[in-house]
Amino acid sequence: MENLEKYIDMIKEGAVEYAPKLLLVIVTLWGGLRVINWLVKLLEKNMAKSKVELTLSNFLGNMISWVLKVLLFISAASMIGIETTSFIAILGAAGLAIGLSLQGALANFAGGVLLIIFKPYKVGDVIDAQGALGQVKEVQIFTTVLLNPNNETIIIPNGPVIGGNIKNYSKEGKIRHNLAMGISYDANIKEARKVLIEAMENHPLVLKDPAPSVIVSELGDSSVNLMLRPWCVPADYWTVMGDIMESGKEALDAAKISIPFPQMDVHMNKVD
Numbered sequence: 167m168e169n170l171e172k173y174i175d176m177i178k179e180g181a182v183e184y185a186p187k188l189l190l191v192i193v194t195l196w197g198g199l200r201v202i203n204w205l206v207k208l209l210e211k212n213m214a215k216s217k218v219e220l221t222l223s224n225f226l227g228n229m230i231s232w233v234l235k236v237l238l239f240i241s242a243a244s245m246i247g248i249e250t251t252s253f254i255a256i257l258g259a260a261g262l263a264i265g266l267s268l269q270g271a272l273a274n275f276a277g278g279v280l281l282i283i284f285k286p287y288k289v290g291d292v293i294d295a296q297g298a299l300g301q302v303k304e305v306q307i308f309t310t311v312l313l314n315p316n317n318e319t320i321i322i323p324n325g326p327v328i329g330g331n332i333k334n335y336s337k338e339g340k341i342r343h344n345l346a347m348g349i350s351y352d353a354n355i356k357e358a359r360k361v362l363i364e365a366m367e368n369h370p371l372v373l374k375d376p377a378p379s380v381i382v383s384e385l386g387d388s389s390v391n392l393m394l395r396p397w398c399v400p401a402d403y404w405t406v407m408g409d410i411m412e413s414g415k416e417a418l419d420a421a422k423i424s425i426p427f428p429q430m431d432v433h434m435n436k437v438d
Contacts, residue, residue: 191242198238206231277324278307291336292400295327315404336400340373343396343407347414348389350426355382355390358423365417366396371406373397389426 210227282305287293291302293312298320300312310327312320335341349358359380366378376397383393394414398406418425 191245194245195238195242198242199235202231202234202238205234273325274308274323277326277328278305278309280328281305281310281324282307286332287334287336291334292341292403293335294333296322296330298322335403339399340376340397341400341403342376343394343398343403343410345394345396345407345410345414346383346391347394347411347418348386348391348425349418350424351390353390353423355392357421358392358418361417361421361423362392362394362414365413366394366410369396369406369409369413371398371402372410373399 206227209230213226281287287302287305289302289305292300293302295310295312298312298314300314300318300320302310303313303319304311306324308324310322310324312322314320347362349355362380363378366372367374372378373396378394378396380395381393382390384391394410396406396410415425
């Protein structure tokens with residue numbers, strides 16, 4: 167009986183000693199979580215006003231929320247007498263180990279943040295990066311998703327992209343083709359240029375300004391090589407390329423201008 171009374175007294179003393187601390191911890195956690203949620207919403211609202219990419223905005227909001235919540239719980243633990251020094255050291259060591267094991271992922275994350283901030287390209291642009299050519303379908307935190315002309319999805323890590331060359335065909339809103347087409351040496355170059363320019367001007371997707379042009383690019387072994395240079399919007403790039411090659415060939419045929427093919431003359435000498 168005496169032992170029971172002793173335990174009851176200990177419980178009462180502990181309750182008297184720790185009840186205010188527990189109450190303070192509960193109030194701190196409740197108020198701290200509300201403040202964190204308010205701060206995160208305010209941050210996301212300001213980023214939305216600044217037109218920060220939604221993917222980056224959500225990621226930063228979640229990351230800041232978790233960091234603040236961890237700090238809040240560590241503070242609450244110290245308020246009731248829990249030693250937090252070793253706990254913080256363990257978190258630091260774990261963070262270092264995770265960082266070393268995820269170097270590639272962190273590089274891709276950093277690349278994604280830089281891509282979203284500086285915007286060398288955006289969704290809908292046609293780009294050439296890391297040897298992949300296609301239209302940008304999505305810019306994610308770790309990767310960029312492209313769709314190439316064959317309707318194949320290409321996923322490129324952002325780390326190498328931000329560290330390499332990026333060719334953006336859509337940045338200026340229009341793009342020029344350089345299409346090679348040969349004519350025979352006997353053909354009239356001015357007549358061929360006129361026919362080919364008319365063929366390009368008659369195409370509905372070829373821009374009037376800048377106007378299409380034709381130049382002599384090379385005097386080849388068996389042909390005079392012309393360069394057809396029509397302008398179009400990036401979305402029509404592949405359509406215009408195929409159509410102009412076809413309509414250019416048909417226009418030269420209609421004008422009786424031949425397109426030569428490589429050939430070799432062999433002379434045989436009779437030897438007695």
